[in-house]
Amino acid sequence: MNRGRFITFEGNDGSGKTTISQRVYETLRARGISVIYTREPGGIAIAEQIRTIILDPRNTEMDARTEALLYAASRRQHLVEKVLPALENGTHVICDRFIDSSLAYQGNGRQIGMEEVYAMNLFATQGLLPDLTLFLDVGLEESMKRMEGRGAKDRLDQESAAFHQRVREGYDQVKALYPQRVHVIDAHGSIEEVTDACLDEIERVIAEDA
Template identity: 45%
Template sequence: MKGLFITFEGPDGSGKSTQIKKLAQYLTEMNIKYIQTREPGGTVISDKIRAILLDPEHQEMINETEVLLYAASRAQHVREKIMPALAEGKIVLCDRFVDASVAYQGYGLGISIDQVKAINEFATGGLVPDRSYMIDLPVEESRRRLIARQGQEFSVDLDRIEQKKQSYHEAVRQGFHEIYNKEQSRICLVDGNQSIDSLFSLIKSDFTLLFRKHNQ
């Protein structure tokens, strides 16, 4: 039986990484086979592309290059890591996927949504997550958490995307909401302002139902 592809989306600081770790721990306790990965990255080649994308020294990067580099990293990731794991019947937990490109490069950078989708359709071979947990968080709170995580004011320690202006991140958040409005059957939108445990309780409950249905 083919595995389940689960993605986590949302702004930096929304708690995606924490929730993925908690779901991974739950799967371990339930003795369910899974892999945990992230984007951009996930493979040797994809991680090298990630370094280029997020390097704050690369301010000259044009928008089209950004779109294509994310897609290139994803193409390698899908075929080298994600699809083989799904073929083995494993759960794949992935931090970001195509929704992130639509939100960040489409809505954030103002690139044609249709073009971003078409490029990623080619990159992924049409792979779509079985469930996407979209953690919503106001931009002000996202930036506050990033500052707290850095332990200082915004600086060069933030990556190239994190350093972008607030107006950009507001557009990205709006983009995530637009994506959710169009794909509510796939996406589970959750409030990132609640406690870690409350948030995980919602995610675990939804995932459990999805997993049971998948295995019927």
């Protein structure tokens, strides 16, 4: 039995990655492909509880390193409880965010340092990286506009435009570090166009095991 492929979606808030990743999952499942969908932070009970703490807009006192450590703790539990068992069983995993989010948001957005954030996540993941990462690319102005239109905002949504610009710059560094793994998808098109572009990349990776 071949190991499942670990496929992650990344992007600034407002990039549409949650909508697109769910549509991709539903399409793959409809085609009879063994696949599960999950998200970070969250995906399993303990990690969802940590998610609530991280994103609660009332937690304004949270220190940047505390935030980064909570993400890493959530990631560890999510991996051992859900992601790794699925991959070992030959099931593909579609995940909304993973370690690249921590590098961009906490490493660069919070200005902790990407190397420091990577080190704490290396401990949490034991070096596991995705087989494929799809970065949904949309301009900062457009992403901020989309966030304004989606109602209630969590703690990170409420951050300044300067913070979200640093996040975008952090992602630029991630793309430069992992050019073979991270594929940029233009997310300015229709939902159908962006979904199809993502499916093309995923099917290429899955086909390598055929």
